[in-house]
Amino acid sequence: YAAKSGHGAGPVFATGLDDHAKARLTMLEELRAGLDRGELVLHYQPKVTVDDEQRVDGVEALVRWQHPVRGLVYPDAFLYTAESADLMGRITETVLEIACRQSRRWRDQGLTMPVAVNLSVSNLRDPDFPEQVSALLLRFGLPPGAIELEVTESVLMTDADTALIQLGRLRDMGLRIAVDDYGTGYSSLSYLRVLPADELKLDRSFVLRCGTDPRSAAIVQSTVGLAHSLGMRMVAEGVEDMETFEQLRGFGCDLAQGYVIARPAGVEAVTAWLSERAGVQQPVR
Ligand code: C2E
Ligand code: MG
Numbered sequence: 001y002a003a004k005s006g007h008g009a010g011p012v013f014a015t016g017l018d019d020h021a022k023a024r025l026t027m028l029e030e031l032r033a034g035l036d037r038g039e040l041v042l043h044y045q046p047k048v049t050v051d052d053e054q055r056v057d058g059v060e061a062l063v064r065w066q067h068p069v070r071g072l073v074y075p076d077a078f079l080y081t082a083e084s085a086d087l088m089g090r091i092t093e094t095v096l097e098i099a100c101r102q103s104r105r106w107r108d109q110g111l112t113m114p115v116a117v118n119l120s121v122s123n124l125r126d127p128d129f130p131e132q133v134s135a136l137l138l139r140f141g142l143p144p145g146a147i148e149l150e151v152t153e154s155v156l157m158t159d160a161d162t163a164l165i166q167l168g169r170l171r172d173m174g175l176r177i178a179v180d181d182y183g184t185g186y187s188s189l190s191y192l193r194v195l196p197a198d199e200l201k202l203d204r205s206f207v208l209r210c211g212t213d214p215r216s217a218a219i220v221q222s223t224v225g226l227a228h229s230l231g232m233r234m235v236a237e238g239v240e241d242m243e244t245f246e247q248l249r250g251f252g253c254d255l256a257q258g259y260v261i262a263r264p265a266g267v268e269a270v271t272a273w274l275s276e277r278a279g280v281q282q283p284v285r
């Protein structure tokens with residue numbers, strides 16, 4: 001570091017670190033303090049059936065960091081650093097707790113759709129994770145089907161044996177499992193053979209080009225077939241226009257999530273959106 005930043009061969013104090021490393025340390029310090037102060041918040045994005053009814057099938061919880069100075073910080077800006085510093089355990093614990101508390105509130109209001117939480121590599125390596133989840137469900141009086149867990153291919157690729165065992169335990173407990181960002185990892189097919197999952201969420205990079213690029217459309221269509229053959233439901237993420245939604249319907253895709261249906265939003269806005277939908281489906285008696 002000393003040579004790189006031009007300080008000669010002096011001792012390596014914090015001032016000898018390059019800017020990137022300094023920024024990383026500052027962020028981690030602030031993130032730890034932010035976790036203590038409860039600065040993580042969740043936005044929620046609905047997932048609906050691909051038909052005229054567009055019935056709400058679930059909502060995905062997406063973490064944001066309400067930073068006192070920087071404002072709302074999105075996950076891509078801090079999750080990678082958090083993971084490399086072993087903070088993901090705490091983050092997921094926090095996210096799960098907020099999601100469970102919110103799920104309880106929604107259920108008490110008659111809104112019973114599952115809430116999906118995204119997992120990271122380290123979560124499935126933690127042997128205590130399934131117990132943590134069941135303790136939370138118990139604490140909030142939730143059935144296991146109230147929570148869905150989303151795992152990416154990269155989560156499955158790292159320490160695959162442990163990940164599969166842990167996922168198997170969670171699914172046996174009754175939680176729903178989804179493979180997230182499907183198609184962007186490396187070994188897409190080998191683990192599908194053994195993976196205990198309920199949903200395949202095709203990455204939005206394919207969905208995005210579905211209407212303009214025949215090759216992307218072919219991938220979307222055949223992934224629907226693959227998911228169904230494996231007994232899973234197919235979810236398209238990142239649906240941004242109704243043309244794509246109609247195309248997905250033609251392909252037999254089960255569920256869709258994306259800006260054309262609803263953008264991720266804070267709890268008040270989402271609750272209003274959900275209640276309005278519920279009202280349409282169940283006329284007031
Ligand atoms: P993801 O799980 O694939 O979540 C979907 C992302 O796509 C979200 O970005 C969402 O806001 C965005 N999105 C939804 N619909 C559309 C659309 O129609 N068009 C476009 N362009 N984007 C759309 P977000 O919230 O920034 O999250 C990014 C990623 O960060 C997530 O991707 C997930 O991998 C990760 N993440 C978010 N929350 C958590 C969390 O609590 N824990 C963990 N481990 N990861 C999380
Ligand atoms: Mg996700």
Ligand code: MG
Pocket residue numbers: 180181201203237
């Ligand atoms: Mg995704």
Ligand code: MG
Pocket residue numbers: 181203204237
């Ligand atoms: Mg994604």
